[in-house]
Amino acid sequence: MENKMNVKFDSVSENESFARNVIASFLMPLNPSVSELSDVKTAVSEAVTNSIVHGYPDTIGEVCMSAEIDGDEIHIVISDKGVGISNLEEALKPFFTSRPDEERSGMGFTIIKTFMDEVKVISEPNRGTIVDMKKAVNANRP
Numbered sequence: 488m489e490n491k492m493n494v495k496f497d498s499v500s501e502n503e504s505f506a507r508n509v510i511a512s513f514l515m516p517l518n519p520s521v522s523e524l525s526d527v528k529t530a531v532s533e534a535v536t537n538s539i540v541h542g543y544p545d546t547i548g549e550v551c552m553s554a555e556i557d558g559d560e561i562h563i564v565i566s567d568k569g570v571g572i573s574n575l576e577e578a579l580k581p582f583f584t585s586r587p588d589e590e591r592s593g594m595g596f597t598i599i600k601t602f603m604d605e606v607k608v609i610s611e612p613n614r615g616t617i618v619d620m621k622k623a624v625n626a627n628r629p
Contacts, residue, residue: 542569
């Protein structure tokens with residue numbers, strides 16, 4: 488089975504749950520396990536929250552989510568054209584946060600990497616960030 492979708496939404500916190508619900512609905516034809524569904528929703532939630540909180544800290548911008556199902560794999564891309572990440576290597580380390588004043592844990596990218604099979608992050612200051620994720624669904628079922 489192959490299927491694709493694209494959705495764009497404002498970088499407001501209410502849209503984090505919207506993105507979770509959209510990706511869950513899109514994934515349902517693959518009949519994911521509860522654990523697989525939760526993993527994908529959590530990874531999307533973390534990536535979207537990063538775009539909202541860090542990508543557009545002082546303004547509302549556009550967050551894009553695209554997804555593609557190819558066979559038993561889902562490929563998801565969350566992107567923004569926000570402030571970008573000045574030191575990507577440091578940002579990918581557990582517990583690093585650029586917003587310690589807001590009690591952020593700095594675990595977003597670590598959580599995404601834990602729940603997805605492949606994760607690539609591309610970012611450039613003042614140009615935005617792309618989080619590219621893949622996960623096999625039903626990979627361990629007969």
